[in-house]
Amino acid sequence: MLDFLSYGFIQQAIVIGIALALSAALLSPFLVLNQQAMIADGLAHVSFAGIILGILLSGEALWIAIPFVMLASLLIKYLSTTKTINGDAAIGLVSSISFAIGLIIVKKSQGFNISIESMLVGNMFTATRSEMILSLLILLFITLFVLFFYRKLFMMTYDLNYAKFSKINVSLLGYLLSALTAFFIVVGVRTIGTLLISALVVFPSVISSQVTKSFKNTLIIGVGSSLIIVVMGIFVAHPLEIPVGSTIVVIYTIVFLLINTLKPLWRK
Amino acid sequence: MIDYQNVNVSFGKFQALYDVNFHLQKGSVLHIVGPNGSGKTTLVKTLVGLLKPSNGMITINAEHMGYLPQKLNSKTNMPMTVREVIYSGFRKQRIKPTKEECELIQKWLERMEISHLFTESMTHLSGGQQQRVYLIRALISKPDLLILDEPTSALDPSFREKFYLLLDEIHEQEKMTIVHVTHDLTDAVKENCYVMYVDQTIKFFGTYHDFHEFEHKGHHHA
Numbered sequence: 001m002l003d004f005l006s007y008g009f010i011q012q013a014i015v016i017g018i019a020l021a022l023s024a025a026l027l028s029p030f031l032v033l034n035q036q037a038m039i040a041d042g043l044a045h046v047s048f049a050g051i052i053l054g055i056l057l058s059g060e061a062l063w064i065a066i067p068f069v070m071l072a073s074l075l076i077k078y079l080s081t082t083k084t085i086n087g088d089a090a091i092g093l094v095s096s097i098s099f100a101i102g103l104i105i106v107k108k109s110q111g112f113n114i115s116i117e118s119m120l121v122g123n124m125f126t127a128t129r130s131e132m133i134l135s136l137l138i139l140l141f142i143t144l145f146v147l148f149f150y151r152k153l154f155m156m157t158y159d160l161n162y163a164k165f166s167k168i169n170v171s172l173l174g175y176l177l178s179a180l181t182a183f184f185i186v187v188g189v190r191t192i193g194t195l196l197i198s199a200l201v202v203f204p205s206v207i208s209s210q211v212t213k214s215f216k217n218t219l220i221i222g223v224g225s226s227l228i229i230v231v232m233g234i235f236v237a238h239p240l241e242i243p244v245g246s247t248i249v250v251i252y253t254i255v256f257l258l259i260n261t262l263k264p265l266w267r268k
Numbered sequence: 269m270i271d272y273q274n275v276n277v278s279f280g281k282f283q284a285l286y287d288v289n290f291h292l293q294k295g296s297v298l299h300i301v302g303p304n305g306s307g308k309t310t311l312v313k314t315l316v317g318l319l320k321p322s323n324g325m326i327t328i329n330a331e332h333m334g335y336l337p338q339k340l341n342s343k344t345n346m347p348m349t350v351r352e353v354i355y356s357g358f359r360k361q362r363i364k365p366t367k368e369e370c371e372l373i374q375k376w377l378e379r380m381e382i383s384h385l386f387t388e389s390m391t392h393l394s395g396g397q398q399q400r401v402y403l404i405r406a407l408i409s410k411p412d413l414l415i416l417d418e419p420t421s422a423l424d425p426s427f428r429e430k431f432y433l434l435l436d437e438i439h440e441q442e443k444m445t446i447v448h449v450t451h452d453l454t455d456a457v458k459e460n461c462y463v464m465y466v467d468q469t470i471k472f473f474g475t476y477h478d479f480h481e482f483e484h485k486g487h488h489h490a
Contacts, residue, residue, distance in 0.1 A: 033345070033346055033347070147363070150363055151355075151356065151361040151362075151363070154348075154356065155356050157346075158343065158346055158348055158356075159356075161318055161337060162335070162337070162356070164317070164318055165316050165317060165318060165333075166356075167317075208347075209345065209347045212347055213347055213348075213349055213387070213388070213389035213392075214347060214348065214349045214351075214352060214389075215346075215348045215349075215352055216352065217347075218347045
């Protein structure tokens with residue numbers, strides 16, 4: 001039954017899945033609990049345009065897409081710090097403009113050799129070796145970032161003014177968090193899909209905060225549960241021949257519903 | 269310790285504070301009073317560095333500041349424990365607090381009569397309990413300047429009295445400078461402290477004794 005594990009592309013998909021799930025779960029509490037959950041969704045839309053531009057201008061789409069989406073994330077961050085636009089409006093603005101530009105380019109480019117559906121849904125089993133390396137790199141960067149700045153990120157998340165008072169460079173840390181999220185999204189979009197990548201960021205904290213009182217445990221449980229769910233998703237999706245990204249989101253949802261149903265049975 | 273020279277704060281055309289000049293010696297206690305919207309919290313924000321003055325000079329010679337803000341964190345779905353919040357008041361923080369640091373947190377919780385809340389979720393606490401936790405966060409790393417913005421607003425009256433006794437005790441022991449914004453001077457004041465009456469600018473700055481005369485001349489604080 002587990003014969004499919006002997007295939008190189010499956011092993012590669014598992015490595016990418018684990019790396020992306022861990023990266024997203026590590027970022028999750030600092031975004032979701034800080035009312036920035038939608039930034040992942042917005043940046044996924046931006047990366048649609050980024051990847052299309054990348055395919056058009058170079059052989060390696062990610063070399064163009066990564067800086068493109070990182071710049072867009074910094075623009076969203078900047079716009080949300082100016083008092084004229086709210087954070088969620090800034091995300092909506094930048095992401096919809098990028099998505100629109102992406103669609104126009106696809107329509108107007110002759111012989112564009114990529115299906116829009118594959119970009120929206122993603123495919124983990126067709127990922128390249130360089131995407132696997134990038135996934136591991138992003139995991140390394142995010143792990144180091146969270147380990148090194150954990151206390152500062154926690155203070156920024158729960159009390160921004162106190163973090164400023166404590167002389168934490170909240171602006172620099174905020175930009176770094178945005179840039180790393182952008183990096184993660186671009187790499188993840190190709191494998192999980194534009195429409196579902198934000199689920200990897202949103203679900204870990206939403207699930208783990210149902211079962212623990214502490215911030216640190218929210219992070220740890222989120223990472224652990226994501227790891228299990230993503231691996232389960234790959235194992236279920238392959239034999240059933242259904243998209244991995246969608247399978248993962250469905251399992252996340254089942255776990256979330258189960259926890260909420262069983263929650264009244266134990267005291268938080 | 270604190271020196272303000274010609275400090276002005278404006279938001280667009282609105283002038284929140286103008287011509288603020290005062291000097292506070294190390295180890296003093298200053299109570300700031302004034303009507304609602306008079307600029308008390310704006311003044312405090314310039315003191316703790318959350319707001320830059322539009323012009324003027326602010327000099328603060330403090331090694332370490334403790335701050336209890338007026339508006340406390342109110343994110344309802346935030347998973348965080350009392351211990352995590354207090355630990356964020358330490359000057360140097362590790363990923364995992366040491367045994368000594370946990371013991372110090374526990375001692376403060378006992379002093380504030382909430383020792384049973386060590387691992388409790390902040391969202392399960394009453395307003396008064398939360399305020400005590402944030403006060404410990406401000407005090408835990410022994411600041412030499414403590415800034416309290418209406419610290420007793422969420423405390424029940426029985427603990428309010430204890431709170432000021434505790435503050436006196438800490439002031440005596442640590443000799444820290446305290447700046448305290450309040451609506452109600454009666455509980456807080458000891459004869460040898462300073463009082464500042466703010467209404468867009470400093471209308472009075474002097475000893476509590478002199479403040480009585482100022483009040484009798486027809487000025488009333490909040």
